[in-house]
Amino acid sequence: MSKAWVEDLERAVYIAEKDVRIYFLKGPNLIFGLLLPVSLFLAFSIGRTVDLAFAVPGLVAIASFFGAGAIQAIALPLERRTGTFNTLLTAPISLFAIVLGKALAGFFYGAILSLAYTAIMLPFSPLPNLPLFFVGILVSSFLFSAFGLFLSAPFRDIPEAMPPATVVRIALVFLCGVFIPLASAPTFLQAVAYLLPLTYSVDALRQAMGGPINVEMFLFNLGVQLLFSVLLLVAATKVLERSIK
Amino acid sequence: MNNIETAIKVQDLTKRYLNILAVDHVSFEVYRGAFFGFLGPNGAGKTTTINMLTGVTKATSGTASILGYDLAKEPVKAKTHIGVVPDTQSVYDEMTAWKNTIFSAKLHGVPNDKRESRAEELLRTVGLFDRRNDRVSTFSRGMKKRLMVAVALVHEPDILFLDEPTTGLDVQSARQVRGLMRELNKSGTTIFLTTHYLEEADLCCQLIAIIAEGKILIEDTPEKLKISSQAEQVVEVSFDHASDAADKLKHLNNVRDVVSAGDKFRLYVEDPSEVLPLVFDFAKENNLKVVSINTLKPTLEDAFVKLTGMRPEIMSIEKEQTKLNRG
Numbered sequence: 001m002s003k004a005w006v007e008d009l010e011r012a013v014y015i016a017e018k019d020v021r022i023y024f025l026k027g028p029n030l031i032f033g034l035l036l037p038v039s040l041f042l043a044f045s046i047g048r049t050v051d052l053a054f055a056v057p058g059l060v061a062i063a064s065f066f067g068a069g070a071i072q073a074i075a076l077p078l079e080r081r082t083g084t085f086n087t088l089l090t091a092p093i094s095l096f097a098i099v100l101g102k103a104l105a106g107f108f109y110g111a112i113l114s115l116a117y118t119a120i121m122l123p124f125s126p127l128p129n130l131p132l133f134f135v136g137i138l139v140s141s142f143l144f145s146a147f148g149l150f151l152s153a154p155f156r157d158i159p160e161a162m163p164p165a166t167v168v169r170i171a172l173v174f175l176c177g178v179f180i181p182l183a184s185a186p187t188f189l190q191a192v193a194y195l196l197p198l199t200y201s202v203d204a205l206r207q208a209m210g211g212p213i214n215v216e217m218f219l220f221n222l223g224v225q226l227l228f229s230v231l232l233l234v235a236a237t238k239v240l241e242r243s244i245k
Numbered sequence: 246m247n248n249i250e251t252a253i254k255v256q257d258l259t260k261r262y263l264n265i266l267a268v269d270h271v272s273f274e275v276y277r278g279a280f281f282g283f284l285g286p287n288g289a290g291k292t293t294t295i296n297m298l299t300g301v302t303k304a305t306s307g308t309a310s311i312l313g314y315d316l317a318k319e320p321v322k323a324k325t326h327i328g329v330v331p332d333t334q335s336v337y338d339e340m341t342a343w344k345n346t347i348f349s350a351k352l353h354g355v356p357n358d359k360r361e362s363r364a365e366e367l368l369r370t371v372g373l374f375d376r377r378n379d380r381v382s383t384f385s386r387g388m389k390k391r392l393m394v395a396v397a398l399v400h401e402p403d404i405l406f407l408d409e410p411t412t413g414l415d416v417q418s419a420r421q422v423r424g425l426m427r428e429l430n431k432s433g434t435t436i437f438l439t440t441h442y443l444e445e446a447d448l449c450c451q452l453i454a455i456i457a458e459g460k461i462l463i464e465d466t467p468e469k470l471k472i473s474s475q476a477e478q479v480v481e482v483s484f485d486h487a488s489d490a491a492d493k494l495k496h497l498n499n500v501r502d503v504v505s506a507g508d509k510f511r512l513y514v515e516d517p518s519e520v521l522p523l524v525f526d527f528a529k530e531n532n533l534k535v536v537s538i539n540t541l542k543p544t545l546e547d548a549f550v551k552l553t554g555m556r557p558e559i560m561s562i563e564k565e566q567t568k569l570n571r572g
Contacts, residue, residue, distance in 0.1 A: 004321065011351070011352055014348065021340065022337060043285050082334055083331060083335065084335060084336070084337055086296075086301045086329075086333065087336075089299075089353070090299045090301060090324060090327065090331075091349075092301055092321045092324040092353045092354065093321065094321060169563045181298075244303060245302070245303045
């Protein structure tokens with residue numbers, strides 16, 4: 001790895017550290033990251049017979065999905081409005097590394113929330129394969145942070161960024177088999193679901209919780225998520241690049 | 246590096262936003278160690294130029310280099326050498342002054358063992374060391390600006406860009422920032438300053454470029470700029486009582502314009518010797534007593550007005566209004 005890459009990576013970590021310090025306890029993050037997933041979970045669970053081996057991975061996945069995404073819907077547009085994003089643009093760091101730094105902050109937030117929900121739900125759910133479940137959470141959180149960045153990259157203020165991001169996320173929850181098994185959905189919707197990143201996160205976590213593990217399928221789900229992550233980071237960088245032209 | 250004597254080199258730099266040509270084929274050079282002033286009315290293209298030179302936005306065409314590094318080809322290397330104090334906020338309200346300075350040090354690659362000593366030195370220099378553990382949200386505008394200067398200097402940049410650094414500051418804070426800029430320049434830092442305070446530019450800058458409607462109108466030393474405006478001279482007069490004399494004075498022969506300046510009136514004329522007797526006649530006719538009357542040396546303001554056709558006080562009002570609207 002060249003010296004420039006190492007320096008870029010190091011500075012990306014500093015940006016993540018700064019974002020963690022500033023945004024982790026902001027009100028909207030707590031609402032979207034903590035309350036929305038549990039509200040959706042309860043709305044689908046109360047009054048029904050719930051298979052926890054099916055539902056808990058869904059809850060953990062959307063905790064990561066909303067948590068990692070919430071910080072991105074706030075941090076980037078807010079910094080662009082106040083002008084502090086320019087502080088990063090004038091620093092000796094590549095735009096991709098800035099995006100990576102922001103993605104890392106969302107990754108930590110999503111992972112912490114997912115692990116918290118896992119810890120809360122473990123006494124009531126089947127015991128997952130903990131190392132694989134942990135890996136699944138980490139990969140999902142990074143993916144959802146990159147996805148959140150991609151959604152917020154075109155916007156220069158929170159009120160512009162929040163509504164589309166929320167609508168897209170809620171739509172994905174319904175399309176990706178979080179609460180309803182995809183097998184029971186029409187073929188067309190199943191095809192759409194496998195074009196969307198959340199599906200692979202939920203699948204990987206269910207595999208890690210649902211008994212005998214198909215390692216190849218698990219790795220395939222992780223691989224697709226990592227591929228989506230890279231594509232979304234590159235796309236977010238391109239969108240930001242266009243906006244500074 | 247191509248030529249280390251040139252700190253900033255700009256050739257045909259152009260920026261177009263849809264149908265608006267914000268900067269129109271601008272070219273200039275700033276030598277190492279210079280204090281360069283970039284003056285112009287609101288919307289002239291000053292901030293857009295700074296934004297292109299610091300990586301905040303990209304040029305539509307043309308080239309710009311920092312110490313020989315082309316900003317389009319080697320932006321990271323170019324940005325290693327610059328510090329920026331923008332006209333927007335560059336520090337984080339949610340963090341303390343100390344954390345902001347340390348973050349900037351990390352971001353600019355200041356070695357771990359030097360970060361704290363450098364932060365302490367700079368916060369002491371800008372008079373914020375005692376408030377280092379307070380969140381920036383509790384700071385006044387002047388304190389924030391001084392912190393922004395400290396943050397921009399943490400990596401000891403060769404070139405410091407300052408975009409309207411004293412706008413909206415109280416007299417004492419503005420004086421502190423100006424003093425700091427001069428000290429930095431004395432110690433070898435190249436300064437690129439945009440300002441609409443012409444006295445500030447006159448006081449600090451060795452070279453000034455005046456930009457209007459995206460084009461550089463003239464580039465010269467402050468003294469040469471003043472001489473260039475000498476075709477029009479100023480007679481300054483004050484009466485014992487005459488708050489509404491400006492309109493009447495405008496009607497005197499050979500007076501092109503009259504501007505009120507406190508209790509004085511500035512008459513823009515071609516030949517003061519022709520106008521002086523007329524002013525005394527005017528005083529007599531209107532039962533006024535002349536308290537003082539002087540012919541003034543041309544100022545940078547005169548040069549600016551002549552070149553841009555815009556009065557600096559109008560520009561100041563516009564700038565303040567923009568800042569207020571921005572919140």
